[in-house]
Amino acid sequence: MKRTSSFGNVGKLLFAICVWLLCGCSALSQEFSVSSFRILPNDVSAFVNSVRDLNDEACALVKVEAPSDFAFSTPLGIVKRKDEVGEIWLYLPKGTKMLTLKHPEWGVLRDYRLGMVLESRMTYELKLSLPKPAIAERHDTIVQVRTVVDTITVANTKPKLPLSLYALATIGVHDNGPSYGVFFAMMRRHGFFVHASCDFCSIGSTRGSCTKDGSIGGANEKPYYSGKTAKSNYTVTAGAIHRLSRSVCLFEGVGYGRSAVAWQLAESEGGGYVLNDGLTHKGVAGEVGALVSFGRITVSASAVTITGKQWQGCLGVGIKLWRTKNER
Numbered sequence: 319m320k321r322t323s324s325f326g327n328v329g330k331l332l333f334a335i336c337v338w339l340l341c342g343c344s345a346l347s348q349e350f351s352v353s354s355f356r357i358l359p360n361d362v363s364a365f366v367n368s369v370r371d372l373n374d375e376a377c378a379l380v381k382v383e384a385p386s387d388f389a390f391s392t393p394l395g396i397v398k399r400k401d402e403v404g405e406i407w408l409y410l411p412k413g414t415k416m417l418t419l420k421h422p423e424w425g426v427l428r429d430y431r432l433g434m435v436l437e438s439r440m441t442y443e444l445k446l447s448l449p450k451p452a453i454a455e456r457h458d459t460i461v462q463v464r465t466v467v468d469t470i471t472v473a474n475t476k477p478k479l480p481l482s483l484y485a486l487a488t489i490g491v492h493d494n495g496p497s498y499g500v501f502f503a504m505m506r507r508h509g510f511f512v513h514a515s516c517d518f519c520s521i522g523s524t525r526g527s528c529t530k531d532g533s534i535g536g537a538n539e540k541p542y543y544s545g546k547t548a549k550s551n552y553t554v555t556a557g558a559i560h561r562l563s564r565s566v567c568l569f570e571g572v573g574y575g576r577s578a579v580a581w582q583l584a585e586s587e588g589g590g591y592v593l594n595d596g597l598t599h600k601g602v603a604g605e606v607g608a609l610v611s612f613g614r615i616t617v618s619a620s621a622v623t624i625t626g627k628q629w630q631g632c633l634g635v636g637i638k639l640w641r642t643k644n645e646r
Contacts, residue, residue, distance in 0.1 A: 351447045356442065357442050369398050375438060383443070384448070416431055479561065489632065490622065492630030493628065503567075511558075515622070521580040530595070542584035546581075548582070552575065553630075565611045571604070575603030599627045614637050615635075616637060617635050
């Protein structure tokens with residue numbers, strides 16, 4: 319009788335162990351899965367409530383339909399988490415492709431591939447398939463989950479270029495002789511420039527004007543001239559400058575210019591100067607050219623015109639006054 323009772327106790331113990339193992343296996347089988355992931359083209363939440371990452375790029379927004387005790391991580395990090403009613407809002411960096419989901423009871427779904435690359439200011443929806451029995455048993459359990467914002471810095475595809483400042487002395491060659499000027503430019507990828515040039519001459523006061531061949535008041539009235547002339551020339555232009563590469567820039571601009579020529583009358587004609595209208599031009603000036611840097615030394619070449627009638631070529635040489643240390 320004692321032996322029979324001993325076997326009976328052993329049987330009960332084995333039965334209890336089997337039941338416990340079956341319960342454990344049942345608990346382990348309570349896993350979750352992703353039922354769907356899609357883009358929400360008509361949802362403007364990511365645009366209206368935009369969040370930016372460390373690179374000042376607007377994030378993508380993933381709305382996860384899941385309880386608040388879920389935790390998440392991505393290779394690029396999570397910029398911000400916001401628990402809303404019935405869902406969790408995750409602001410993720412542009413370019414995110416995978417998402418890891420964690421739950422204290424149901425385990426980990428690691429490196430889930432979203433099927434698309436997340437874009438800035440776009441909203442997405444992620445739905446989960448959850449084990450119903452596990453949800454029913456959580457009524458008396460309090461779980462505290464902390465999501466760590468661990469966004470890492472991702473290099474911009476187009477890095478911000480440094481601010482550069484140029485100063486050059488220029489010389490221009492035209493029909494009235496050389497002109498001397500200064501050229502200033504400030505830019506990153508794009509910027510602006512100002513160029514002023516003159517020959518430091520003046521024609522003074524004039525008694526009137528004549529045509530290109532010297533006639534006054536008509537073709538039959540052509541006075542005698544001494545052969546001396548007075549000339550003056552100046553231009554001021556401003557416009558845009560663009561960086562094509564590390565050392566080459568192009569610029570173009572408009573402004574105002576005046577090129578004047580006066581002829582001196584002979585003593586028999588009373589002397590003095592008359593303005594030659596045929597050789598004098600004033601009005602809108604235009605300039606186009608290129609700027610090339612060799613380290614801190616900078617040279618420029620440009621063409622300048624006044625109303626398309628008077629042309630001059632300009633050369634310049636100067637230095638790059640200032641540049642940031644990370645200039646490429």
